[in-house]
Every structure is written in structure tokens, then in C-alpha cells.
Amino acid sequence: MSAFTVHIPNPRPGQAVAPEKIVFLRDGFSWGAFLFGPFWLAWRRAWLAALVWTAALVVVAISGAALGASVVSQFIVALALAVALGFEGPWLVAWALARKGCPETDVVIGDSMDEAEEVFFRRRPASQSSARLEDRPSEAKSA
Secondary structure, three states: OEEEEEEOOOOOOOOOOOHHHOEEEEOOOOHHHHHHOHHHHHHOOOHHHHHHHHHHHHHHHHHHHHOOOOHHHHHHHHHHHHHHHHHHHHHHHHHHHHHOOOOEEEEEEEOOHHHHHHHHHHHOOHHHOOOOHHHOOOOOOOO
């Protein structure tokens, strides 16, 4: 079972939020963030976080070389940063969504994103949405 945070854009006055605009983020370690680092953040449209993370990697690499650190120690530091991004990457994407007016509004549990979406839309009151689960597009939307 995985936990998914639900990010719903702030609705405009008098309008309901379209279900395809709701973003589900899996909480927990992200292998994509661990393996691809800032590229993963950019793919998720967390531009500021990707820029800052890239700058941090460059500073670490330059300072390691300037201090005469061994290749092994530089690799260990880079690996530690990759592990940190693996754990904190989903949080950085959630932060970027909140900055864009799409705050975290709920948490759902499910084996997959499809199951989490189903749980969310089934328990969501009909008054909060103009569309039912059946009206939703079949492709999964995520950040």
C-alpha cells in the first residue's frame, strides 16, 4: 500500500475544479528522483527546485575538486545527495504545486495510483465536483 497526496487547484469563484486538474503524488522514496535527479524535478515541472538542486550539485563538485577530495569521497557525497533527493523529491514537487496554487488537500491510500484515484473520487462529495468518476478521462494525471 502506498500513500498518495492529493493536490487540488484553487477553484475560480463560481467554478468547480475539473477532475483532470487534480494531481496525485505518491508519497515515499522516488527511484526516478534518485536516478535522474534534477531532470526528474524538471520533468515534474518543479523548475525552481531543479535549478537549486543543479546548483547544489555543481557547488559540491567544484568545492570537492578545489579541496582536493578523492574521487571516492566525491562519489559518496553525490550518492548521499541522490538518496536525499529520492526521499525529498516528492515533497519538492508538492511544494512547487503549492506555489502554483495547487495545495495538498487530502491523502489517500492505495496499491496503485488508479486505486488511489478511485478511492478519492468515490469518497468525495458530489457537490465538490462537477464530474463523477465515470466521467473522468482514463489516463492518469500526475505531476
